[in-house]
Amino acid sequence: MAKEFMLTNFQEKVLSAIKKIPKGKVSTYALVARGAGKPKAFRAVGNALHINPYAPVFPCHRVVKSDGSLGGYAGGVKKKIALLKKEGVSVKGNKVMNFHEILMRF
């Protein structure tokens, strides 16, 4: 059921990994890719979330770049920052401050 969302196996894995990220914490594309079984597919991970219109369904705003940058967001990076701050994440400009402190490793 719910065939409205034709996601591939890879997407499913990526989304599933992101959903495991607790509130107030963040993860990186590389980590998610690793959890998906393709540690070098961080590129595809970004694609997966980008094409994925389920922004509020998946905490994609908790996924940032490896260097602590927010990266991007299907609804607008601005929104991503607002959401992170709301969850208790310190964000400055387009980067996470205590990135390593709230970074969640799988």
Added chain:
DNA sequence: GTCGTGACTAGCC
């Protein structure tokens, strides 16, 4: 089956 694109990463200057 082939080409181009993208919410990336790591290395180098």
Added chain:
DNA sequence: CGGCTAGCCACGA
């Protein structure tokens, strides 16, 4: 610290 290049994967046309 900042900017550029090359390499990587999956998806759509």
